[in-house]
Amino acid sequence: MIAVRLLSDAGVVREQVFRELPVLIGRGPECDFVILDATVSRRHARVYADDTGTLRVEDLGSDHGLVTDEVRVPGAALAPGSLSRYRLGAAEVELVVPSLDDTAEFKPAPPMARGSALRAAGWCAAGLLAIVARALCDPSFWSPWQQERATMLSSLVLGAAVALPVFAFVLVGLLRIVGRRVPVTLALRAFALVAWAGVLVGALDALAYYVLPKQLLGWLQALLASALPILFLPYLASLGRTGPNGRFRAGWAAAIAALIVASGLASQLSARQKGTPSVDFDVQVPILGRSGPAKNLEPFLDGMLDDFETAQQNAEKERRESAEAGG
Amino acid sequence: MRRLLVALLALAALAHRPGTVSAQGGRAHEAAFERFKESVVTVEVLPLAGEARSSLGSGWLAAPGRIVTNYHVVGSYIRHPARYGLRVKDGRTTVPAKLLAFDLINDLALLEAAVPGAPFRLAPNSGQPGAPIIAFGNPEGLGQSLIEGVFNGYASKGFIDRMLLSMPLNPGMSGGPILSARDEVVGTNVSISWRANSLSFGVPIEAVQALLEAPTIEATERGLFAEVNRQLALLERRAAERAIQPLAEGKDTPMTVGGVSLPRLPEAFECWNQTGPEARDQIVKTSISCNLQFTPSLEEVGEVASIEVLVEHYSSRANGYGFYGGLAQRGPMGVGIEARAPGNGVISPPECRSDRVRTEHAVFNVNACSYAYVHHPGLGHFVLSAMSVSRPREAAYVVLHGRGVSGATFSSLSRALLGGLRFGSGS
Numbered sequence: 001m002i003a004v005r006l007l008s009d010a011g012v013v014r015e016q017v018f019r020e021l022p023v024l025i026g027r028g029p030e031c032d033f034v035i036l037d038a039t040v041s042r043r044h045a046r047v048y049a050d051d052t053g054t055l056r057v058e059d060l061g062s063d064h065g066l067v068t069d070e071v072r073v074p075g076a077a078l079a080p081g082s083l084s085r086y087r088l089g090a091a092e093v094e095l096v097v098p099s100l101d102d103t104a105e106f107k108p109a110p111p112m113a114r115g116s117a118l119r120a121a122g123w124c125a126a127g128l129l130a131i132v133a134r135a136l137c138d139p140s141f142w143s144p145w146q147q148e149r150a151t152m153l154s155s156l157v158l159g160a161a162v163a164l165p166v167f168a169f170v171l172v173g174l175l176r177i178v179g180r181r182v183p184v185t186l187a188l189r190a191f192a193l194v195a196w197a198g199v200l201v202g203a204l205d206a207l208a209y210y211v212l213p214k215q216l217l218g219w220l221q222a223l224l225a226s227a228l229p230i231l232f233l234p235y236l237a238s239l240g241r242t243g244p245n246g247r248f249r250a251g252w253a254a255a256i257a258a259l260i261v262a263s264g265l266a267s268q269l270s271a272r273q274k275g276t277p278s279v280d281f282d283v284q285v286p287i288l289g290r291s292g293p294a295k296n297l298e299p300f301l302d303g304m305l306d307d308f309e310t311a312q313q314n315a316e317k318e319r320r321e322s323a324e325a326g327g
Numbered sequence: 328m329r330r331l332l333v334a335l336l337a338l339a340a341l342a343h344r345p346g347t348v349s350a351q352g353g354r355a356h357e358a359a360f361e362r363f364k365e366s367v368v369t370v371e372v373l374p375l376a377g378e379a380r381s382s383l384g385s386g387w388l389a390a391p392g393r394i395v396t397n398y399h400v401v402g403s404y405i406r407h408p409a410r411y412g413l414r415v416k417d418g419r420t421t422v423p424a425k426l427l428a429f430d431l432i433n434d435l436a437l438l439e440a441a442v443p444g445a446p447f448r449l450a451p452n453s454g455q456p457g458a459p460i461i462a463f464g465n466p467e468g469l470g471q472s473l474i475e476g477v478f479n480g481y482a483s484k485g486f487i488d489r490m491l492l493s494m495p496l497n498p499g500m501s502g503g504p505i506l507s508a509r510d511e512v513v514g515t516n517v518s519i520s521w522r523a524n525s526l527s528f529g530v531p532i533e534a535v536q537a538l539l540e541a542p543t544i545e546a547t548e549r550g551l552f553a554e555v556n557r558q559l560a561l562l563e564r565r566a567a568e569r570a571i572q573p574l575a576e577g578k579d580t581p582m583t584v585g586g587v588s589l590p591r592l593p594e595a596f597e598c599w600n601q602t603g604p605e606a607r608d609q610i611v612k613t614s615i616s617c618n619l620q621f622t623p624s625l626e627e628v629g630e631v632a633s634i635e636v637l638v639e640h641y642s643s644r645a646n647g648y649g650f651y652g653g654l655a656q657r658g659p660m661g662v663g664i665e666a667r668a669p670g671n672g673v674i675s676p677p678e679c680r681s682d683r684v685r686t687e688h689a690v691f692n693v694n695a696c697s698y699a700y701v702h703h704p705g706l707g708h709f710v711l712s713a714m715s716v717s718r719p720r721e722a723a724y725v726v727l728h729g730r731g732v733s734g735a736t737f738s739s740l741s742r743a744l745l746g747g748l749r750f751g752s753g754s
Contacts, residue, residue, distance in 0.1 A: 138652065139648050139649055139651055139652025139653075139655070140649075140652035140653065140655065140656055141649070141652065142645075142646060142648055142649025142652055143606075143645075143649045143650070143652040143653030143656065144605075144606040144607075144609035144610055144643060144644075144645035144649060144650060144653055145605070145606045145610070145653045145656070145657070146649070146652075146653065147606075147607075213682075213683070214681060214682045214683050215682075272669075272676075273668065273669070274666050274668050275666045275667040275668045275669055275676030275677060276666045277664045277665070277666060277677040277679045277696045278679050278681070279659070279662075279664055279679055279681055279694040279696070279712075280681040280692075280694065281655055281658030281659045281692070281694065281712075281714070282655050282692070283651050283654050283655045283658065283692045283714050283716050284651050284655075284716070285647035285648050285650065285651040285719050286647075286690075286716060286717055286718065286719055289717070291683065291690045291716040291717055292683055292716075293683065294682075294683035294684055294685035294690045295682050295683065295684055295685065296684070296685055296686075297684050297685070297686050297742065297745060297746055298742075300680075300682055300684045300693060300695070301738045301741060301742060303680055303682075304680060304695045304697060304709075304711075304734075304737075304738060304741075305734045305735075305738055307678035307679070307680055307695070307696075307697050308678065308697040308699060308707060308709070308734040309734075310678045311675040311676075311677070311678045311697050311698055311699035311707060312675070312699040312704065312705075312707070314669065314675040314676065314678075314699065315674070315675040315699035315700060315701045315704075315707075316704070318669070318670060318672070318675065318701050319701050319702065319704075322672060322701070
């Protein structure tokens with residue numbers, strides 16, 4: 001027994017289950033699984049059981065052949081319990097062989113059980129808690145100049161309580177579009193994990209303030225801030241995927257890292273063009289009299305004079321350019 | 328009814344008394360007006376082409392064909408001599424004028440123009456405090472005006488000598504003469520106080536003597552720049568000597584701001600104190616803000632040899648965690664570290680550094696930015712902000728600005744104030 005699926009954009013558009021072999025796949029009307037596409041040959045491929053009873057797929061001398069993992073193959077064995085993808089010209093086909101103890105039925109997804117609804121609510125609450133924790137850990141929330149703490153917190157909780165499920169459904173919908181069925185619980189769990197990772201990053205940031213000198217601190221903060229999307233967007237994107245995820249996630253991570261680097265470079269370039277000063281007013285309460293590694297005043301002032309030297313060189317360059325432009 | 332009448336009578340008496348006095352002074356003034364109307368002129372700076380604006384001030388004849396006015400009246404001409412023309416108007420005729428010399432520090436300029444008026448007699452000095460004076464000028468270009476007032480001696484702030492005058496000078500009277508009762512010039516009108524009603528300032532006559540003897544300068548852009556930069560260097564040195572050196576020596580008793588003490592700023596600074604509760608009485612903030620008075624201004628870069636010091640002390644009854652959260656947000660407020668795009672022709676883009684800095688008495692989070700002037704080598708604009716981070720429930724915030732100062736001057740200012748700031752010696 002075998003299920004043949006026609007895919008489009010990685011989503012299943014048609015599926016047929018065959019109890020009898022061989023199964024003929026092609027454009028011709030005599031085929032068992034007909035694909036109406038000009039790049040598919042009339043009799044393109046065949047699934048059959050060989051002498052030993054092993055299921056095999058073979059190319060019937062088609063024009064565009066049988067392609068799997070970008071390699072054209074004459075044929076291949078189909079193991080029980082396997083799922084394999086082939087391109088037949090422009091068409092993409094998935095061959096699913098049930099494992100020996102599987103039933104032939106493809107069960108519809110059961111309605112959401114009470115337990116999983118509870119679990120969904122639980123993950124939602126966990127996500128919410130993380131967002132609240134993040135807000136409460138922010139020192140500016142406790143600032144004596146901050147007058148509207150209750151309002152801030154309640155609007156944050158309300159906003160997150162609405163946004164979390166909405167985002168979860170959006171993610172489920174997006175994954176559905178690419179042909180993956182993911183329960184909403186899983187999406188909520190993913191968001192909760194991301195939110196708690198955010199809390200962790202915030203805590204690491206705050207701790208690093210007392211340990212690292214200012215320059216390293218800046219680097220670490222930039223690194224942590226970009227680590228979050230680099231780690232978690234691929235995770236969200238790979239939800240519900242079957243098979244190994246390593247390369248898929250690595251690809252996503254690389255793409256997001258490239259985006260972050262590009263946007264960082266772009267903002268640096270625009271800062272240079274606008275002459276935006278780079279300043280850092282972040283301060284944290286000293287703990288046991290410690291406020292992190294510090295430089296002595298003299299080297300700092302020497303550095304400031306070096307900066308002025310650089311500024312003077314820039315001014316000098318501009319003076320020369322304007323003198324040349326003026327004749 | 329009776330009461331109202333008394334009040335009216337009192338008013339009438341009040342209105343009457345100065346009337347009699349000024350009737351007497353008025354006759355003298357009428358004579359002075361008549362005698363000097365040709366010796367006081369209007370100085371105009373006119374754009375020759377393009378998008379420049381004209382400006383207008385007053386001037387007076389110090390020698391035949393030699394007119395004294397303010398540097399700031401002809402400042403735009405000095406910056407761009409090719410774009411502007413100088414003219415002098417004496418009521419009847421308008422004649423072109425030529426710049427002979429200027430004194431950036433005292434805010435004076437000397438012009439040459441073929442006007443027929445007789446020169447004033449120059450007093451040997453500015454006279455005794457309390458002496459009556461009259462000032463001439465052409466406010467807003469509306470017409471020759473005379474104001475009477477009193478010379479009160481010299482202003483005690485600043486590092487440039489300024490005559491302190493009780494009289495309401497008006498815009499456009501800049502560069503006009505200040506006359507003693509003996510009809511001798513004792514000074515030149517220069518500025519007014521923006522905080523007071525009729526407090527004005529003048530340049531003492533001694534500075535004019537030096538100007539009349541100064542060599543004639545080359546009135547080209549290059550020549551004028553060279554002279555401006557030569558005088559700026561002198562000005563900067565004087566500011567460093569009078570305002571920064573005493574600070575660095577630290578001989579005065581320290582000044583206290585809330586719970587911190589730091590070296591006392593010299594007399595040349597004018598300071599304002601403020602203290603009060605904030606954030607529903609959770610915070611007590613004390614601050615002092617000081618600046619050097621009477622600093623000259625250049626056409627494009629603005630004030631030069633200008634130093635501003637702001638020191639704030641916060642003491643908190645709230646928890647330290649939230650207190651510092653609030654401080655982190657307040658740090659950037661009003662610091663005035665501005666963006667400057669490269670290629671603006673005036674000032675370089677900022678070069679900044681940010682670090683934690685340890686002094687003998689405290690640790691600060693410091694941001695320091697420096698900008699260099701394109702046309703005034705060696706000088707620039709500096710900003711330093713330092714928030715102390717060494718005490719959980721109190722903090723000091725220091726913001727320093729130096730405009731038109733050298734790196735050495737600004738770094739000694741920063742060294743003296745940050746290095747000398749300590750907690751706990753306040754009341």
